Amino acid sequence: MKVAIVSVIGRPSSGKSTLVNTICEMKVSITSPVPQTTRNKIRGIYTDQRGQLIFTDTPGYHLSDKEINKRMQEVTVSALEDSDIILYLLDGTRSAKKEEETIADMIKASKRPVVAAINKGDILTDNNVEDAKFFIKERLPEAPVCVCSALEDNGIDEVLIELFKFAKEGELLYGEDQYTDQDLEFRISEIIREKAMANLTDELPHVIFVDVSDLEYDAESQHVWIRAFINVERNGQKGFLVGKNGENIRRIGTEARKEIRRIFPGSSVRLDLQVKTAEKWRNNSIVLDRVFRD
Numbered sequence: 001m002k003v004a005i006v007s008v009i010g011r012p013s014s015g016k017s018t019l020v021n022t023i024c025e026m027k028v029s030i031t032s033p034v035p036q037t038t039r040n041k042i043r044g045i046y047t048d049q050r051g052q053l054i055f056t057d058t059p060g061y062h063l064s065d066k067e068i069n070k071r072m073q074e075v076t077v078s079a080l081e082d083s084d085i086i087l088y089l090l091d092g093t094r095s096a097k098k099e100e101e102t103i104a105d106m107i108k109a110s111k112r113p114v115v116a117a118i119n120k121g122d123i124l125t126d127n128n129v130e131d132a133k134f135f136i137k138e139r140l141p142e143a144p145v146c147v148c149s150a151l152e153d154n155g156i157d158e159v160l161i162e163l164f165k166f167a168k169e170g171e172l173l174y175g176e177d178q179y180t181d182q183d184l185e186f187r188i189s190e191i192i193r194e195k196a197m198a199n200l201t202d203e204l205p206h207v208i209f210v211d212v213s214d215l216e217y218d219a220e221s222q223h224v225w226i227r228a229f230i231n232v233e234r235n236g237q238k239g240f241l242v243g244k245n246g247e248n249i250r251r252i253g254t255e256a257r258k259e260i261r262r263i264f265p266g267s268s269v270r271l272d273l274q275v276k277t278a279e280k281w282r283n284n285s286i287v288l289d290r291v292f293r294d
């Protein structure tokens, strides 16, 4: 069996999380049109008769000295170090500038085998594809190049073929049916965060975090009960989330519950969702949020 850990690297909004979800055929990582959606390393696992590829989805690499960006850059760099292969995702609709050059140089410096995938093939012009290919040829001449659409599931098989070529013989690291290693609370909180982001505008998506305070599963009645809080930084932000007559929070809850049910096939799910002002912003993503606003 072939096995490899694959870091998915690219600029914010290039489609890294969408790609990992498409490959794993399950939603393992949340996505949105808002850049910098992914905040942590997320693992998605793909297994077939060839072997196993463990994908690490990373926060988009954004050049900036702001604290949030530096933290997310660190997450990306550590994923690079932990990986056997790099899957470099380029958004073909955007021309390669300084940021793209920095990422390409970083990948080169890591000395890992790299597969380059030009994403958003469904909306690319021939010129877009040529430009992206030219850029890769210049910066990473050894990398095989694929054109794909993570959203429409096109060209993904070619990406997998190229990745498996670099994978080494080894034992499977995860069970054949496993598609992620995230714990349930984290997945649920991410789904809620995605739905909240989709129902908010402007900077607010970046100043929220979600915590799941209770998760109970009754195997006999196949009933799941979840209590979760969407935390905002200041009281004044609560209204945006709750909406007129609670309309917004209801919509977020309904959309989230629908998706959470897929994690528990055959079970009924009750989701109690509330908005609160966090007394204390926790480390990690929370500090990121606060700094991001500054």
Ligand SMILES: Nc1nc2c(ncn2[C@@H]2O[C@H](COP(=O)(O)OP(=O)(O)OP(=O)(O)O)[C@@H](O)[C@H]2O)c(=O)[nH]1
Pocket (backbone or CB within 6 Å): 010, 011, 012, 013, 014, 015, 016, 017, 018, 019, 030, 031, 032, 033, 034, 035, 036, 037, 038, 039, 058, 059, 060, 061, 119, 120, 121, 122, 123, 148, 149, 150, 151, 152
């Ligand atoms: N047209 C098109 N849109 C895509 C494709 N892949 C992703 N997108 C869209 O691009 C946006 C960003 O996708 P994500 O998967 O969240 O991007 P990401 O690289 O994980 O972004 P960050 O986590 O913020 O770095 C979303 O609106 C996706 O629907 C694609 O193949 N074609």
Ligand SMILES: [Mg+2]
Pocket (backbone or CB within 6 Å): 016, 017, 018, 029, 030, 031, 037, 038, 057, 058, 059, 060
């Ligand atoms: Mg992402």
